[in-house]
Amino acid sequence: MSSSLSNPIKTALFDLHTAQGGRMVDFAGYFLPVQFKGLIDEHNHTRNSASLFDVSHMGQVSVSGADFATASMALETLLPGNLQNLKPGGMRYTVLLNDAGGIEDDLIVTRSDEGGRAQAQGICLSIVVNAARKTHDMELFKAALGDRLEFELHEDKSLLALQGPLAAKILANFTDAPHKLAFMQTTSSEIGSIECQISRCGYTGEDGFEISVANSSAAELAKTLYGDERVLPAGLGARDSLRLEAGLCLYGHDMNDEIDPVSANIIFAVGKKRRETGGFTGADAVISALKNGPKMLRVGVVFDGRMPVREGADIVDEADNKIGSITSGTFSPSLGSPIAMGYVPASMSESGTAITAIVRGRKISGTVSDMPFVKQNYARQPGV
Amino acid sequence: MSKILFSTDHEYVDAEGSAATIGISNYAQDQLGDIVFVELPQVGATFKKGDEFAVVESVKAASEIYAPLDFTIVEINEALEANPEQVNSDSMGAGWLIKVSLDNVDQLGDLMDEAAYSAHTS
Numbered sequence: 001m002s003s004s005l006s007n008p009i010k011t012a013l014f015d016l017h018t019a020q021g022g023r024m025v026d027f028a029g030y031f032l033p034v035q036f037k038g039l040i041d042e043h044n045h046t047r048n049s050a051s052l053f054d055v056s057h058m059g060q061v062s063v064s065g066a067d068f069a070t071a072s073m074a075l076e077t078l079l080p081g082n083l084q085n086l087k088p089g090g091m092r093y094t095v096l097l098n099d100a101g102g103i104e105d106d107l108i109v110t111r112s113d114e115g116g117r118a119q120a121q122g123i124c125l126s127i128v129v130n131a132a133r134k135t136h137d138m139e140l141f142k143a144a145l146g147d148r149l150e151f152e153l154h155e156d157k158s159l160l161a162l163q164g165p166l167a168a169k170i171l172a173n174f175t176d177a178p179h180k181l182a183f184m185q186t187t188s189s190e191i192g193s194i195e196c197q198i199s200r201c202g203y204t205g206e207d208g209f210e211i212s213v214a215n216s217s218a219a220e221l222a223k224t225l226y227g228d229e230r231v232l233p234a235g236l237g238a239r240d241s242l243r244l245e246a247g248l249c250l251y252g253h254d255m256n257d258e259i260d261p262v263s264a265n266i267i268f269a270v271g272k273k274r275r276e277t278g279g280f281t282g283a284d285a286v287i288s289a290l291k292n293g294p295k296m297l298r299v300g301v302v303f304d305g306r307m308p309v310r311e312g313a314d315i316v317d318e319a320d321n322k323i324g325s326i327t328s329g330t331f332s333p334s335l336g337s338p339i340a341m342g343y344v345p346a347s348m349s350e351s352g353t354a355i356t357a358i359v360r361g362r363k364i365s366g367t368v369s370d371m372p373f374v375k376q377n378y379a380r381q382p383g384v
Numbered sequence: 385m386s387k388i389l390f391s392t393d394h395e396y397v398d399a400e401g402s403a404a405t406i407g408i409s410n411y412a413q414d415q416l417g418d419i420v421f422v423e424l425p426q427v428g429a430t431f432k433k434g435d436e437f438a439v440v441e442s443v444k445a446a447s448e449i450y451a452p453l454d455f456t457i458v459e460i461n462e463a464l465e466a467n468p469e470q471v472n473s474d475s476m477g478a479g480w481l482i483k484v485s486l487d488n489v490d491q492l493g494d495l496m497d498e499a500a501y502s503a504h505t506s
Contacts, residue, residue, distance in 0.1 A: 039442070241443055
């Protein structure tokens with residue numbers, strides 16, 4: 001389903017967001033809150049406690065086939081991630097590439113958990129895709145594999161993300177899922193009488209959960225979680241500053257269909273063995289990029305002073321020639337410094353390299369820095 | 385006695401004779417959200433009505449601030465360099481941006497009083 005800019009889709013939580021004082025904006029064709037009380041408060045609350053995000057704009061795609069082995073083998077002819085070796089309930093970050101190796105989208109692929117509701121419905125795998133790429137991805141999935149697998153986009157489902165160091169402790173008061181899941185694992189569950197699919201993952205760098213639920217139950221689920229007064233709403237603004245601090249790419253900004261995963265510095269999205277064996281769309285280009293090394297590489301940069309250096313800012317050499325550009329940037333609430341991601345020549349990608357960016361005609365000094373900028377806090381073991 | 389006036393672009397002008405203090409309205413700071421950086425002009429610089437004279441940056445975005453009338457900069461609020469959040473907490477007080485000498489006080493007549501501005505933002 002697509003929408004025009006003048007007519008954004010309301011998520012199932014729209015009324016709740018407005019009642020909570022959410023400042024609603026059109027994002028990728030959806031009305032979503034950019035902030036509630038304030039971006040920095042919401043950012044810090046997520047780092048210190050637990051926040052609830054409405055990420056229902058993300059596309060939830062189910063993949064049905066004869067069985068997991070058949071479906072994952074077929075899917076690997078398109079996607080470069082190691083999917084066949086996913087354990088039941090296991091999740092994998094990967095990318096959808098074009099023939100030239102450019103990134104069409106980044107995705108999370110999940111193998112249905114054993115005995116769960118998805119499996120009972122014949123769903124072998126699920127894929128979460130970016131909101132703006134839903135229709136495009138569905139076309140690519142169906143064109144490549146439509147004769148072997150069934151792909152369905154579930155616009156009838158919402159996605160809520162509970163994120164923060166207290167997320168597991170809080171969620172454990174409603175379900176045993178936190179005790180069953182480590183980072184990047186999923187399980188069928190219930191919260192009260194609401195059926196949902198709980199995955200331990202997120203986009204903030206913190207421990208947390210994404211909860212897939214029918215639109216008809218989404219508001220009730222959110223209200224249940226808000227029953228714990230430590231849970232506060234957070235908007236897209238905080239989501240962006242949190243993911244940037246965590247060093248996580250944003251599709252359409254830090255990567256696009258002309259950038260390969262080697263240059264984007266997300267080669268972990270391509271399974272180790274598959275970097276040699278290939279057999280997925282874009283394999284030749286990726287293998288060649290690995291062999292030759294990237295010309296440009298995505299790096300993290302911390303800038304001096306306080307002025308944010310944002311998407312589109314040029315990176316220049318000593319003679320003021322443009323040699324790269326910033327693809328995302330903000331003021332990091334956690335570090336109290338401007339942070340950014342951008343592309344620089346591979347020879348300048350080492351941590352500690354001094355770089356210069358131009359903002360409104362002024363030269364701003366920065367230093368290439370390891371990412372994440374703020375330590376990730378994922379649950380390597382199940383528990384709270 | 386000074387009277388605070390407002391522009392349609394959400395600046396306020398607190399003028400007494402040809403001396404004025406200029407900042408952004410409380411409504412504007414609330415719309416911008418958490419302010420993390422303010423770029424101010426040089427003392428002595430002159431601006432015409434409609435010129436961009438400052439940039440106020442929130443975590444989310446950079447916003448240009450336009451001159452509501454013609455003026456010369458007399459003083460800038462240097463405290464904002466270390467504490468830009470003062471624009472959020474007290475935009476009409478400690479969060480002022482610039483003090484200026486007005487070139488043409490007649491231009492004050494183009495601005496709105498508080499009641500008209502309040503209607504403009506509601």
